[in-house]
Amino acid sequence: LVVVAACGLLACGDDGTDAPEATPDAADDALPGDAVADTVAPPKEAEAHTLTLVDRLPVTLLNGRSQNVTFDVPHGIVSLTVTVDGEADGMYALDHWSGPGDSTLVTSGWLDGGGAGAGLCLDCPNRIVLAEGTFAALAPNNPVPTVVPGTHVLGAFGMRPKPVAGQTGGTCGDGVCTFIEQFTCPQDCAPEPISGEVLLSVHGKVSDEGDLPDRGVLDLNLFFTGARWTAATAAEDPEFQALLGAVDTIYGQVGVSLGELTYYDVDPRFQVIESVQGGDSDLMELFRSSEGAAEGAVNLFFVDELSAGAFGGFGVILGIAGGIPGPAIAHGSHRSGVAVAVREIPGAPAALDTTVAHEIGHFLGLFHTSEQNFGGFGPSIHDPLPDTPHNDETYLMYNTGSGTLLSPWQGIVMRSNPWVRHPVEAPAAAGPGEQTTEER
Ligand SMILES: [Zn+2]
Secondary structure, eight states: OOEEEOOOGGGSTTTOOOOOOOOOOGGGGSOTTOGGGGTSOOOOOOSBEEEEEEEEEEEEEETTEEOOEEEEEOTTEEEEEEEEEOOTTOEEEEEEEEOSTTOEEEOTTTTTTTHHHHOBOSSSSSOOBOEESEEEEEEOSSSSOOOOSEEEEEEEEEEEOOOOBSSSSOOTTSSOOBTTHHHHOHHHHOOEEOOEEEEEEEEEEEOTTSOOOSOEEEEEEEEEOSSSOOHHHHHHOHHHHHHHHHHHHHHHTTTEEEEEEEEEEOOGGGGEEOOOSSTTOHHHHHHHTTTTSOTTOEEEEEESEEOOOSSSOOSOBOEEESOSSOOSSOOSSTTOOEEEEOSOOTTOSSOHHHHHHHHHHHHHTOOOSBOOOGGGOSOOOBOSOTTSOTTOTTBTTSTTOOOOBOOHHHHHHHHHSTTEEBOOOOOOSSOTTOEEEOOO
């Protein structure tokens, strides 16, 4: 592991714009013309790489829906990610998505008849979930859909939950949603379709033969609020390094290893995240603070406490991912990261190491293998993968997050995500545990 200690994003001089320089990859040490070049086989081409097919294209929603957007997918395609970046207080998804022929990924009409309320398309060949602020989809995320080269067509969807007025009571039918009317008067509290602009991005992972590599590397940007660690102490702390080692071991089951790690301090006011939902939530502000961090690395924030807020929440939140999957490639969006709480909670179902691995698993596109099914009420919801056993808490992505196992198909989903890179093979110049410290 190459370790870089960098100054915080909010503490890097007055302009705050200078992102820390990336540490050169180990591969960069094997320069052409080096003395060793004649005796070492030339580096292979990267096994797979990510192309930007659509780059933050402005798309207009009218009454909750966009017109069709088309884009061309190249040969050798391995996987596609679609990101819809909207307003912080909106809920976004794809209304439909299909490729050439019969290759439907998201079924048109899924949002009607309660689909938008459920927020999850269980019947789509490629499962997607409605997301607040910034939506993302990764395909394929199970064996059913095929991602086919050629012209793809999709439409975006957006709705805004009705703000809940503080007063009690209320008159049903006046268009104002009060707390009690959430339960007694659905018509006053129904979400409203959004008319406005979103930014649409599509990224494609491609390889020569369209094959997904068996191995991949995940880089991380590590953000510290001062809760238990700072950027400086974490880089030196055996306990923190053991945490990363545990995550590396869990992901190693499916060929994913941790790569470059960059340490940042963020404002200590983020130690307690008071709200995790809503356009003005602390959590979204925290995720947006990732703007300017090292490119190509998933943002992982260590806070003291994640609070469910005054309304609607219950229990203790150990960690939250910015989406299933999170937004691809870009930093600074409403959902650009994963947050975990470091405060020790007696009786918590999961330890910090499996919580980190579980939440990043969501961010890379993994659903819970099985959702909690309270006393048999409601449907039993399982992930769309064929090789994850139902209701098995030894699995990392079971809803308690206390297990460690990953299945081969879960590995395929993780490595399909563009956050996992597939670098040129090269002898490691920096030995394990070697640290590079960048001073300013
Ligand atoms: Zn989870």
